[in-house]
Amino acid sequence: MDTKFVLVTGTAGAGKSVLTAALSRFMEERGAVVARVNLDPAAEKLPYDPSVDVRKYVTAASFMEEGLGPNGALIAAVDSLIEYVDDLRDEIDSYKADYAIIDTPGQLELFAYRYGAPLIVKALVGESPVVNVFLIDAVFVDTAANIVSALALASSVAVRLGVPQVNVVSKADILLPEVREELVPRLGEPGFIRSLLERDQTVKGWRRALMEALADAVETAGFIGEVLPVSAHEDETLAALYAKIQQVLAAGDDYRIYDVAPPDE
Ligand SMILES: Nc1nc2c(ncn2[C@@H]2O[C@H](COP(=O)(O)OP(=O)(O)O)[C@@H](O)[C@H]2O)c(=O)[nH]1
Ligand SMILES: [Mg+2]
Incomplete structure (x- = not known):
């Protein structure tokens, strides 16, 4: 299996971490065997009981005991993850799970932007089906500028990790109703981000030009498609995410991640 x-x-x-807990619980309630994997060496308290835990092998605290400061210790800990991926994979395999949900280190930049992140993902996942669920924090979904930079960040993580990606707005329960019902569902609509920018004339000059270029880039690359609003506290949203995950995993490399096809296709 x-x-x-x-x-x-x-x-x-x-x-x-909260989504890892909620989604794994939701999937188990529907009959799946789920392994919860904590890949964060600096995690203190987790909202779930990890099936496999990187802290068995490496902790940020141990690097601090060796004299590194908190930031240096975290960097050293994340970089040293690569040494333990084979052990982690063996542990995951022994769990015989249908799904392994990997809760990644707290600071995105320490994981996704370190040289080792794509190597860690590749070594851990191997040839198995994989999907990256990228969380855009609800607090960043307000102004056109924040939305453009969140999507640019989502796309650069996709470029770094190189695996099919589903973008979600997390903490959907704290979104304003009009943002949740009228803005988020339209993010993948061609020209919609541009229209948000048009409405916000407070941004001017080179910042405006850069935002327009970024918005056009993610759109023409076919990067924005369905962006799912997900709340750990609302099972209907977890159901939609689970369905999307199954769809992506079933299609594998053939999956057209995004609904908006590049113009030349
Ligand atoms: N309202 C709301 N808060 C959430 C949700 N998911 C997480 N949080 C809160 O956001 C904070 C950070 O969550 P955590 O999972 O630790 O974030 P991580 O650093 O990405 O692992 C915690 O205080 C959570 O209670 C959600 O779906 N809705
Ligand atoms: Mg966490």
């Missing part, structure tokens, strides 16, 4: 991998990535505090 082949375990399928669900990576959960996003900025610090976006809700990765």
